[in-house]
Amino acid sequence: MSEWTRHDLLDLKELSKEEIEMVLQTAKSFKEVSARDVKKVPALRGKTVAMLFFEPSTRTRVSFELAAKRLSADTISIAISNSSLNKGETIIDTAKNIEAMNVDLLVVRHSCAGVPHILAENVGSSIINAGDGCRSHPTQALLDLFTIKEKLGKIEGLNVAIIGDILHSRVARSNIWGLKKLGANVTVCGPSTLMPVGIERMGVNVSYNVNDVIKTADVLMLLRLQMERQKDKFLPSIREYAKSFGINSSKLKDAKKDLVIMHPGPTNRGVELSAEIADGKYSVILDQVTNGLAIRMAVLYLLLGTKEQAPVSG
Ligand code: CP
Numbered sequence: 001m002s003e004w005t006r007h008d009l010l011d012l013k014e015l016s017k018e019e020i021e022m023v024l025q026t027a028k029s030f031k032e033v034s035a036r037d038v039k040k041v042p043a044l045r046g047k048t049v050a051m052l053f054f055e056p057s058t059r060t061r062v063s064f065e066l067a068a069k070r071l072s073a074d075t076i077s078i079a080i081s082n083s084s085l086n087k088g089e090t091i092i093d094t095a096k097n098i099e100a101m102n103v104d105l106l107v108v109r110h111s112c113a114g115v116p117h118i119l120a121e122n123v124g125s126s127i128i129n130a131g132d133g134c135r136s137h138p139t140q141a142l143l144d145l146f147t148i149k150e151k152l153g154k155i156e157g158l159n160v161a162i163i164g165d166i167l168h169s170r171v172a173r174s175n176i177w178g179l180k181k182l183g184a185n186v187t188v189c190g191p192s193t194l195m196p197v198g199i200e201r202m203g204v205n206v207s208y209n210v211n212d213v214i215k216t217a218d219v220l221m222l223l224r225l226q227m228e229r230q231k232d233k234f235l236p237s238i239r240e241y242a243k244s245f246g247i248n249s250s251k252l253k254d255a256k257k258d259l260v261i262m263h264p265g266p267t268n269r270g271v272e273l274s275a276e277i278a279d280g281k282y283s284v285i286l287d288q289v290t291n292g293l294a295i296r297m298a299v300l301y302l303l304l305g306t307k308e309q310a311p312v313s314g
Pocket of ligand 1: 057058
C-alpha cells in the first residue's frame with residue numbers, strides 16, 4: 001500500500017493490515033521529532049484541528065493537542081460546558097458550525113457509541129474518534145500496537161492477554177481488532193460478569209483465571225474497571241476483584257522474563273495492578289503515553305497532510 005486514502009479514523013475494524021502498518025511506520029518517523037530540541041515540523045501549517053471532548057480525558061486530549069501543535073496546525077478546544085449545546089443546540093449543528101469556520105478536522109470523544117460516526121456522516125471536516133462509549137478507541141490501540149512492536153520487535157505470533165473489565169472497554173475492542181489483524185493470539189480474561197456474551201466470535205480465547213494466562217503471555221494489557229459505565233453491580237467488591245485479577249509481583253512468579261505490562265490509563269493502583277508493578281521493570285505505561293503522541297501526529301498527518309509536505313522536514 002503506497003497511499004493513504006481515508007478521510008476519517010473511526011474504528012480499527014475498518015482498517016486493513018496495510019493501513020495499520022502505514023500508521024505505525026509514519027509514527028516511527030514522527031517519534032524522532034519529539035526528541036529534538038525544536039519539537040516542531042511544518043507538515044500541517046495552515047490547518048486547524050478542533051477538540052470536542054464530551055467526556056474527561058488527560059492523555060488523549062493533551063496528546064492530540066500537542067501532536068497538532070508539533071505539526072504546526074492551529075488548535076481549538078471546545079469547552080463543552082460553556083458551549084451552546086447547553087442551550088439546546090444539537091451536536092450535529094455544533095459540529096456544522098465549527099466546520100463553517102473552516103476547521104479541517106474534529107477530534108471527538110463521547111460517552112455514546114457512534115457519535116463520531118454520526119458526525120462523519122454529517123460534516124465535511126475529517127473526524128477522529130478519540131473514544132466513543134464502550135465501542136472504540138482507535139488511536140489507543142494504534143499506540144499499543146506501536147509499543148508492543150517497539151518492545152518485542154513484532155506482533156505476529158505473540159500471546160497477548162487483555163485483563164479486566166472487557167464488557168465496558170473500548171480499548172479492549174479496538175485492540176482485539178488491531179492485534180488480530182497483525183497476527184497476535186489474543187486471550188481476554190476477567191470476571192464472568194464483565195465478559196461480553198459471544199466475545200469468542202472476535203477470534204479471541206476466553207479465560208477466567210489470570211494465573212493461567214500469565215504463564216504463557218508475552219504481553220499483559222490491564223484495563224481499568226469502568227465504574228462510570230457499570231450501571232449494575234457486576235462485582236462483589238473492588239477488593240475481591242483486586243485479589244482475583246489485580247496483578248502483583250507474587251502473581252508474576254511464573255511469567256516470561258521479557259513480559260510487557262501495559263495499561264491505557266488512568267490506572268487504579270492497588271486495583272488492577274500494584275504500585276510496584278505500575279512502576280516496575282515490566283511496565284511500559286509511560287512509553288505508551290510517549291508513543292501516543294507519535295501515533296496521533298501520524299494519524300493527523302495522514303488525514304490532513306498533502307503529498308507535497310514531507311513528514312519530518314524541519
Ligand atoms: N487512555 C486514555 O484514553 O486516557 P484518557 O482518558 O486520559 O484520555
